[in-house]
Amino acid sequence: MSANDPLKDTELTFLLGMAFQLALAEFVRRLDAEGYDDLRPVHGLAFQAIGAGGITSTELATRLGVTKQAAGQIVTYLEGRGYVRRDEHAAGGRRRLVVLTDQGREHLAVAGRTLHALERRVGAELGEGGVDLLREQLAVLIRELSEGDPPPLRPTW
Amino acid sequence: MSANDPLKDTELTFLLGMAFQLALAEFVRRLDAEGYDDLRPVHGLAFQAIGAGGITSTELATRLGVTKQAAGQIVTYLEGRGYVRRDEHAAGGRRRLVVLTDQGREHLAVAGRTLHALERRVGAELGEGGVDLLREQLAVLIRELSEGDPPPLRPTW
DNA sequence: CGCACGAGTAAAGCACCTTTACTTTTGAGC
């Protein structure tokens, strides 16, 4: 019943954790190999959140589920590395719009390709429905537990 | 295509992360409500790893993917709280066998019930195949990315 | 009986986030 497959006895919550950490570790490992060894996992989330349109530090903080000071530190780090820039914000005020530099956009593209390659690799092993079915199931779970808007993806437990 | 459902545009890796963190947060929230507010997520993993048979600190360290010092600190904390005990180890040496106390076993039982309730709640929302299909897909993903034995579930990214 | 090895412990270091406290800019109400 169990001796031959420890995963059978592992709680769903922990299966999710293992799957996440393995996927993330593989993602970071590949990026390291591409020369992005100055970026931590949380930076990947930041890049996704900044995206094409830019974002304010405070909004980034919300998306990452951390304080705005922490978000500010992350932005400063990425700025120092040349991945992002603090521009004027159209809405004025004290606001600054954090946008990707060319280098940042390039990284985002590489990260996207890497994640998609990973997804394809996993999809090839999944049975019928493939990765789309898994995605849909995860979406159902997320909607059920978050009761509405997508939750922040915090860098620590 | 996307404006109405941000999850559609979210990378699989990050969906896994959100699902994991939501499930874990709900788990901890329920345990808090039951009076276990002295326990952090990593302790849940420790309880699972110690289980019925006990474990050594070093083995626990491996399972959690941390140093043995960190594992020792966790054990000391749980010991101080009355959840575990350091017994003699049958194999002798400097080894100590970390085992659950009655209080620890009770917590493990409560945690198990809580996780199963969570799993049922999610399962009710999932379509055909239900939670078993999701578990199997996650197992496939984990086996693919870990190439063999189940990976540690580290407390930080 | 000497010694390497593995378990465990101790203490300092450090990474990364939070807390507390402040400044700057805007806009709404009187």
Added chain:
DNA sequence: GCTCAAAAGTAAAGGTGCTTTACTCGTGCG
């Protein structure tokens, strides 16, 4: 126009929890 609350951002210290470095203890092998 002036006041002031609200929100963005910044600064600096604090804290948690892990790692690093370095050690001790017990065993078994030669």
